[in-house]
Amino acid sequence: MNYIGSKLRLLGFLEESIKSVVDDGCISFCDLFAGTGIVGQHFKKLGYQIISNDLQYYSYVLNRHLIVNNDDLTFSNLEKVIPLLIDVKIDEKKKVVCDYLNKIDRVEGFVFNNYASGGTINNEFVRMYFSDENARICDSIRQRIESWKNDSLINKNEYYFLLASLIESVDKKANTTSVYGAFLKSFKKSALDLVVLEPLEVIKSDKINMVYNTDANKLVKDIEVDILYMDPPYNNRVYGDNYHVLETIAKYDSPQIKGVTGNRVNKTQSKYSRKTDVKRAFTDLIENANAKYIFVSYNNEGLLSLEEIKKIMSTKGEYGLLTKEYQRYKSDVNKKKEDGHNINRNYEDVKIFEYLHYVKCG
Numbered sequence: 001m002n003y004i005g006s007k008l009r010l011l012g013f014l015e016e017s018i019k020s021v022v023d024d025g026c027i028s029f030c031d032l033f034a035g036t037g038i039v040g041q042h043f044k045k046l047g048y049q050i051i052s053n054d055l056q057y058y059s060y061v062l063n064r065h066l067i068v069n070n071d072d073l074t075f076s077n078l079e080k081v082i083p084l085l086i087d088v089k090i091d092e093k094k095k096v097v098c099d100y101l102n103k104i105d106r107v108e109g110f111v112f113n114n115y116a117s118g119g120t121i122n123n124e125f126v127r128m129y130f131s132d133e134n135a136r137i138c139d140s141i142r143q144r145i146e147s148w149k150n151d152s153l154i155n156k157n158e159y160y161f162l163l164a165s166l167i168e169s170v171d172k173k174a175n176t177t178s179v180y181g182a183f184l185k186s187f188k189k190s191a192l193d194l195v196v197l198e199p200l201e202v203i204k205s206d207k208i209n210m211v212y213n214t215d216a217n218k219l220v221k222d223i224e225v226d227i228l229y230m231d232p233p234y235n236n237r238v239y240g241d242n243y244h245v246l247e248t249i250a251k252y253d254s255p256q257i258k259g260v261t262g263n264r265v266n267k268t269q270s271k272y273s274r275k276t277d278v279k280r281a282f283t284d285l286i287e288n289a290n291a292k293y294i295f296v297s298y299n300n301e302g303l304l305s306l307e308e309i310k311k312i313m314s315t316k317g318e319y320g321l322l323t324k325e326y327q328r329y330k331s332d333v334n335k336k337k338e339d340g341h342n343i344n345r346n347y348e349d350v351k352i353f354e355y356l357h358y359v360k361c362g
Contacts, residue, residue, distance in 0.1 A: 001171050002178035003036050004237055007297065010354055011042045013324045014297070017356050018227065021320065022293050026226035030291070032216045033231045033272075035239075037063040041203060048227075049207040053219050055268050056239055058167055058250040060213035065164040069157050070205040077153045094199040097158075098165060101141045101197050109139030110254050114262050115245060125260045128175050129183045129245055130191070137195045138170050142252050165200045167246055179242040182261060217271075217281060221288045228291035232272040232282070234302035240267035278303045283312050289361075296357040309357050317362040324354045 007014060029048040031040035036059065040052045044067060052063040072090045075097055079085045082100050085093055113119040116135035120126045130138065145162045148154045154162070175184050175191035184191075212219055216232070233239065240247065244263045248255060256265040271281040282304060286294065294316065298309060306321075313319050 001036050001168060003038075004179065004239070004242060005035065005231065005234065006038060007231060008038050009326060010297075010324060011038070013322075013354070014039065014229075014295075014356065015042065015046070017322045017358075018229070018293075018295060021295075021358055021360070022227055026292065028225040029227045029229065030223060030225040031229055031231075032220065033233070034063050034211075035059055035231070037066050039229060039231065041066050044203050044205055044207075044209065047205075047207075050209040051212070051223055051225060052210070053212040053214060053216060055213070055215060055270055056243065056247060057213055058243060058246040060211060061160055061167060061250045062164045063211045064160040065157075065200060066203060067209045067211050069161060069202050070207070070209070072202060073158050073161055075154065075158055077155075078148070081153065094161065094202070097162070098197040098199045101144060101162075102137075104140055104144055106133070106136040107140045107143060108136055109143055110252065111135045111138045111142070111245075111249065114257060125262070127183060127260070127262055128185070128187065129180065129262075130170075130173065130175060131187060134170070134173050134191070134195045138166070138249060141166055141197055142249060146252060161200065161202070163250065165197055167249060168200060169197050170195055170249060171246065174245070180245040180261070181242050217285050217288070220285055220290070224290045226292045228289055228294045229297075230285070230295065231297040233270050234299055236273050236275070236303070238267075238269050238273055240264070240269055272303075275303050279308060279312075282309070286312050286316055289316070292361055294359045294361065298355050298357065300353040300355065306355065309355075313357055313359045316359045318360040320358050320360075322356040322358070324356070325351055326354060 027049055029043045030051040032053050034040055034052040034054040037052060040050050040063060044050045050067050052067045054060060054063065073094055074090060075085055075093050078097065082096060084096050088096055108119065111130065112132065112135035115127050115129040116132045117126050117128050118132035119135065145159065145166065149159045173191055173193060173195045175187050241263060244267060248264060257263060258265055271277040294313065296309065298304065310319055
C-alpha cells in the first residue's frame, strides 16, 4: 500500500541501526505508531515478539492479521459453504476462500452509494473513488465477510485476514493519487481494472504477538518492552482525512459523511499532527515509556526540531542520533504520472533526511 511516511525503503537502515545500539538479549519490539505495519512485520520476521498499535482502525485490521496471525488458517467452519476446502492443503485454503469471494453476486452498499459515480450521480457531490463495479465488488465481499463472522463461520483470525486482504486489494484499484484526500476527475487505467481479492501472506512466528487500537500515550503506560520504536506523524497531515475511505471499509459502520470527499464527520486525529499539542504529547510519551531502548523516526520536515527531540529524550538516558538521506517518495514529487494525471505538490528538495533518535534508558 502507498502510505504517507512509509518506512519500506528504510527497513535496512532501521534494522542495521537498531541492531548496532541494542544488546543481544532484546526479544520484544513495540511498533507504537504502526500504520500499515511494515516495520513490525520486518522485526517479526527477524524473530522478535511484537506489540503493534495505531489510532486508525484500518491500521489495526492490517496489523491484527500481519502481526497476530502466526500460522496457516483452516477455515474449518466454512467447509459446508465451500466444499473445496476439505481436500486442499492447509496453505492453499486462504486462496480458495478468496477465490470464492471473488465470484459471489454483486451488491450495492455503502461504498457504491457514497464513493462511486453510479451511486452518487443524483447527489450534491458526485464521487469517483472507485469504478461502479469495483465499488460493488467491495460492498459484496465486505458484507459477506461480516455475515460469516456473525454466523460464526469464521473465527477472529480468519476474519481479520479476509478484511485486511480486502483493504489491500481495494486500495490497489482506487482512483486516487495514493491518498483519499481527493479523487481523480477521470478514471486512471488501474482504477478501471477489476478488484481481485488477493490473500495476504501469513508471517510464521512462535511468539505471542499483540495489536492495539488506542492512543499511544495511554498504551505506553501499560506495556514494558525491550525496544520501543516510534514513527509518529511528522506534520499536520491528518491520517484520518487521507485514508478515511479505508477506515470506512474497515469499520463498515455507515458513518455520517460530508463534503465533496465524503469524509467521516467523526474522525480521529493524532495530537502529533497539531503544532499546539505535539511537544507536550511527545514529552509525556517519553516520560512514561518503560523500555530498555527507545527509537524515534522523524524527518527534517517535522513539527518538532532536532534540538527539541534531543532535549526531551535525553532526560531518559544516553541519547544518540543516526541519519539517512533518501529520495522523497515519488508520489510527493511534482511529476507526470504514467496514467496522465499530475500531482500538484511542489517541494524545493527532492531529497529529505530521516533521523533515527535513540536513547539507552538509564
